[in-house]
């Protein structure tokens with residue numbers, strides 16, 4: 070029997086990258102990308118997917134019938150989402166909740182009825198905003214850092230935020246839909262024997278991410294340097310000291326391969342997944358890298374006001390997934406930026422209308 074893999078959100082940045090990588094490494098598999106093409110730029114993926122032997126199914130995770138129309142699969146990787154942490158503020162949260170939470174429910178029901186395993190892409194934004202903002206920071210050079218040798222429940226200055234970080238408090242509607250999804254996944258696992266792994270990812274980046282102001286800032290930053298347009302440091306005084314760790318989507322793929330090798334072992338696990346301290350950078354440092362690689366200097370503006378879901382610092386402590394799998398990220402941030410730059414240059418005609426400011 071042919072192994073069947075469905076990736077919901079399969080025309081998005083992560084979904085299409087994973088679909089192509091799985092198909093490349095398993096040409097005998099039937100890989101189906103399922104997507105409603107809501108995200109601008111996802112339509113560009115369809116031709117690429119088909120050319121590389123990935124099937125495309127135009128469907129919506131909010132519809133049980135659309136999922137059922139794919140038929141049974143051995144594995145579902147859930148990558149569909151409204152992925153912006155700012156979604157729902159001063160606008161209806163309906164699409165966000167229906168897709169991110171309702172879509173998970175539909176995927177779980179689909180798997181309960183047809184069988185199949187689940188890899189779920191969750192987010193670091195399940196951790197609450199207030200406690201993250203309240204961590205002790207120091208301003209060092211062009212970035213914030215956690216005060217040296219400090220630590221508390223679920224965090225250390227050396228390794229960042231772990232899975233044990235307390236969950237009380239508000240986390241954005243986006244984060245809440247992901248955390249609620251995680252809870253339901255655990256119930257389906259214990260009640261119906263579903264095999265499922267939850268990966269709480271920090272910032273993911275790489276070619277084919279359609280970066281915009283509210284999601285995908287690494288590509289956005291480099292795209293503005295290559296194609297022009299404006300950039301601004303937003304929030305926390307508008308100085309650009311905010312820090313994130315960045316993981317190449319191909320490193321995520323490598324991790325999922327590890328997890329699939331022993332799904333019985335990893336099922337039920339909730340892992341923080343990210344580039345870690347070595348893969349972290351501030352917005353100011355990102356600007357410097359983009360200048361160096363693109364050879365272009367942009368004047369970056371400053372907006373002091375902090376949006377409700379902004380956090381000044383997030384570096385994920387991935388030690389538990391590293392210990393459980395032996396995995397570790399192999400692509401340095403500078404290589405990720407080089408690769409994104411080359412992709413923007415090579416695909417200018419297609420990408421400039423979408424990514425230019």
Ligand SMILES: NC(=O)c1ccc[n+]([C@@H]2O[C@H](COP(=O)([O-])OP(=O)(O)OC[C@H]3O[C@@H](n4cnc5c(N)ncnc54)[C@H](O)[C@@H]3O)[C@@H](O)[C@H]2O)c1
Nearest residue numbers: 078080081082083105106107108111129130149150270273
């Ligand atoms: N990119 C990151 O930095 C990052 C970080 C942490 C977690 N994640 C999670 O990873 C997953 C993939 O994110 P991404 O960066 O590829 O986002 P993306 O926006 O590029 O991809 C999401 C895809 O889902 C599709 N989609 C949206 N609503 C849909 C619906 N109702 N039915 C079917 N398809 C729908 C979109 O058209 C898009 O192609 C998401 O669950 C996101 O929350 C991403």
